[in-house]
Amino acid sequence: MNKVSKVSFLIALSFAGLAASASACAQLVSAAYLKQYNEATDYEPLLASVLQDFSGGGEFYARQVIGECRLVRAQLEQWRKKAAEANQDAPDSPRAKAIALLGGRCENISDARLQDPWVDSERVGGVPDPLITAEQDIIQKIRHTSAAPRERARLAGPDRTFEPGKRILIKLPREQQDPLFIDRLTRKWQLPDPEKSKTRVVYTYLRGSFRPGAEEVVGAASRLAPCEMGLVCDEREFSVAMPCAATGKCDGSREGALRRLFQSRDKDFDNALSTAKELAQSIRDEEGSRLLVLW
Secondary structure, three states: OOOOOOOOOOOOOOOOHHHHHHHHHHHHEEEEEEEHHHHOOOHHHHHHHOOOOOOOOHHHHHHHHHHHHHHHHHHHHHHHHHHHHHHOOOOOOOHHHHHHHHHHHOOOOOOOHHHOHHHHOOOOOOOOOOOHHHHEEEEEEEHHHOOOOHHHHHHHOOOOOOOOOOOOOOOOHHOOOOOOHHHOEEEEEEEEEOOOOOEEEEEEEEOOOOOOOOOOHHEEEEEEEEHOHHHOOOOOHHHHHHHHHHOOOOOOEEHHHHHHHHHHHHOOHHHHHHHHHHHHHHHHHOOOOOOOOOO
């Protein structure tokens, strides 16, 4: 997937008071887009709206929808053929449902929109993202407040330290779990692809403090989190539905190979996987949300 765009949710304003007001308004607009995105069986109406409203959070959703549909459009016929060959094309089968949902969402989006070169360009935004401020505030409060031992333990890990290698998990307020704020919440990982002998780029929700050199381990764990959570062929979630459409099951050969590779070579893998699952579950527990594990 192309680099996740840094969303501009405000118009650049000269006065701090006006900026704060615009920020609150943009969050409300983006929340409406999130609801449309989560419930969509046809992405075209949503895409038409967000393309006209980059300053209100539309840029993120436009890039997300077009990115999904590019992948789906390129693979759809192959998925259908392989499902038929595996006798998994009955309308009520999980694989067929995943294929139908992914194809249906993108069916009415024109090739011209999918090929528009702006999607591959840098983001148009530049307004500071409030998520990183909220995250820093939480960490500073926990570090300097002795009255929050439970929070200190949850953020710092079992031994209540902040040493590299100890997992840090920050549960964000509901209003900041909107993908509008995804840029500062995501991290970019370079992962080996065992089947293709090359490196692929993965973006995930996972943030934290890990030992130097553990980036690949954390990224692999995040990539596997949906399958590890038992979301087998949950056709509503793109990051699960797509491998299901391709292989007939969430845990396809690539996922299995990735798991075996990292379990055998790195002692931190199980801890990273546990953290990824915990964070993904906290996002999924919010009503109407998706995991949005981007890959």
